[in-house]
Amino acid sequence: MATGRSASMPSRLRQLLSGEGSIGPSIRLDAEPPPEIKSFIEKVIQSPLSDIAIPLSGFRWVYSKGNFHHWRPLFLHFDKYFKTFLSTRNDLLLSDHILDDEDPFPKYSLLQILRVMQIILENCPNKSTFDGLEHFKLLLASTDPDVLIAALETLSALVKISSSKLHRSGKLIGCGSVNSFLLSIAQGWGSKEEGLGLYSCVVANERNQEEGLTIFPSDLDNNHKEADFRIGSTVYFELRGHSAQSIHDGTSSATSSSSRVIQIPDLHLRKEDDLVLLKECIEHYNVPPDLRFSLLTRVRYAHAFRSSRICRSYSRICLLAFIVLVQSSDAQEELASFFANEPEYTNELIRIVRSEEPIPGTIRTLAMLALGAQLAVYSASHDRARILSRSSISFAVGNRMILLNVLQKAVLSLKISSDPSSIAFVEALLQFYLLHIVSSSSSGSTIRGSGMVPTFLPLLEYTDPSHLHLVYLAVKALQKLMDYSSSAVPLLRDLGE
Template sequence: MTTLRSSWPSRLRQLLSSDGAIGPSVKLDSEPPPKIKAFIEKVIQCPLQDIGIPLSGFRWEYNKGNFHHWRPLFLHFDTYFKVYLSCRNDLTLSDRILEDESPLPKYAIMQILRVMQIILENCPNKSSFDGLEHFKLLLASTDPEILIAALETLSALVKINPSKLHGSAKMVGCGSVNSYLLSLAQGWGSKEEGLGLYSCIIANEKTQDEALCLFPSDVENGCDQSNYRIGSTLYFELHGSSAQSKEHSGDKDSPNLRVIHMPDMHLRKEDDLFLLKQCIEQYSVPSDLRFSLLTRIRYARSFRSPRICSFYSRICLLAFIVLVQSSDAHDELVSFFANEPEYTNELIRVVRSEKTVSGSLRTLAMLALGAQLAAYTSSHERARILSGSSISFAGGNRMILLNVLQRAILSLKSSNDPSSLAFVEALLQFYLLHVVSTSTSGSNIRGSGMVPTFLPLLEDSDPAHIHLVCFAVKTLQKLMDYSSSAVSLFKELGGVLSF
């Protein structure tokens, strides 16, 4: 293998020069570099209410990061959240839920979450992160853009490094946030309840197509109407004095059962918090169930707009991505897959729907598959839980995704759409995870079609695609590390000559 690599062109050797994680090694300095220290001081010295101003221009310019260097900034963010979020009735879901006079400081919150996400994405040693209690407040927001930003930040926190698989990865837990993630990941309900992830996404995407069409059809598909009706209906069960919601209780014969049933929520003029307040007062909903109820209200009312519904499809997928990688979410995942044992196949159906599902949602579905695979490989306990989730990327599923990847790579020649680039990157990340997490034999690698699928990227000279070329090269490197027949196939197909 060493001889073959030494004969490869310099560009290929350079891309393969790091056998570990993609990127340079981390230099663990105890003192923050002057540039980082100056930025943190600039933010801290700014009046707290204006924190969004110095954060607005933040970009990552620090090579590979050390999370400890940024702790003073994160502590400052904690101070902001304590001052401006912890006292809000609309986020704590108190009995006085409608009594907040000042609007939520959205701009500052979005800037803080953006900066946190960038730092967490670039710092591998982030297990010492704290402040998760603030995310429970953020996830209670009725602004879907804040939910998405919060979940993207949590995703950066828990993301498993492909180079740290096979039990060596130090997974990060989300603590009490896990129950909130479960509620959000369950979306509009399970397939057993009549509406799964795929059918809801398809129903919403078709609605958007109708809105853009000059001559929308007068007759809608009966199945779509049914999905729309189920998705916009609020159904929530309260059991006994300690009231457990439907998603946490299987006892439907309790004499103390109370049901909140409200159809056509998308037609209601009242906002989410007003409806929650109404339910709290009418049904005496205890505080520990209010987030779950609010989540059901938010999803049911999202059908009022294709744009809002698309937001909540993203929220549903992002919540799963975080939950499946959270180290201490065992109970929540058992509960999730008890209702959705076919969730992996649901995600693959979304990924395959090239003509009916937007690129951004297909990318998130692909990232969800990658997150599931990374968690499965990183933890024996997580593998035990996921073993009943129809998680199988061998055989048919692997070929399905390879065909999707092949078409996506070919489409890069005619499109520089950011969503297309992101989708290809998500597919390549998945296959890097797949190769790292397996000890596939050489014959299976040859039969899988992975080498010929990846080779066209080696000839791609578009500067905007260099990160995709890096992923392809890394994956091919791992394939050839496992099998000499993969090396032979690579040479037979002209892979070396591509460089």
């Protein structure tokens, strides 16, 4: 049986390679938008602004390779929506009147706008003219995890570095003043040295969710594990150079020090929402506007421990923020600061990917995408490579083999499962190895494909339409291996004998 499969592989591979154009559509950038795009945009613009979600709700990408210029009128319309419904909201501006908004938060409309923006950005290569990042500073101040995730996914689609940009032919996109917000969110619950590494927080939350327990049961002894959790649920925030009162354990006291601390423990026990807790700090501690976002982020993470579901959402938020930050072309200072505090972050990501713990597929996939984002930017930017050289992004042979084993297991699992999260995880792994092959070739490194080829080949047998994009990625990776590696061609020949 194995012999028959091996014998058919080279012919199957040649067939797929010869038909690559039918899998990946060619780019055609017309000056004028196609009639169907113009019609859709006109339909959205002609609808009342308050009902914008109605024409957007059924949007799907049914076009050829996109041209961002065709969609600019729609993005200008989105800009109008943001200015009308977001720019004066006290809860997003984090103003002194943070709880005084009379209009309900337009969550559904925002999610539809962000969904459509993300789809368009994912399908348009020429998106460097995107404008409107200032609105994302407002969106990232939302206390709704769904809005945060949607905003970060949209930014991720904007800054994503594809394999075609690794030879520095493509223009990288920066996030400007949003970078400082991304850094604050990407830092999550704290550093590994504090007992709050991303892996430990993710695993602890999933274990407690499986057991049906709260993360902080009141009858637990004060052991080391509980102490780590209590650090995570405590807001600890330093204010420097601002005269105010300090609030500690719920009581306030005057202080003349130029450095003061807000410390509120056990936020998981508080029933108020995040904005109420922030307003309490603002009023009792006179927090200046420029520090409120960072404080809100500490409140959001500490308060997330009140619910396993919310804590899982913030694990996703933390990973997404890092994915955007590492690919933002003008975030050198923020990344240097991040890795100064978290030099082991790459290893944390690998631990999540390879873990045998019951980690959700969405989080495992995001961890893999974060590894791929680091690898892409390491190869695409000299400045960024110097910063990332502090981490283990060079991926020693041991780490590459670990990830290959993970990919092999994930590919085999597709035969017995059609779980979308499993498909997304395999796609993230394949994208990583495609980046690895292309980046190694661009740096002059020798690629040895013997470990990769047997892992990719089983995908060529898959005929399920939902797996077609995985087959395409596997074929593309094999094609690059044959172009760049002298060891891959004999191996493919041997498999056909």
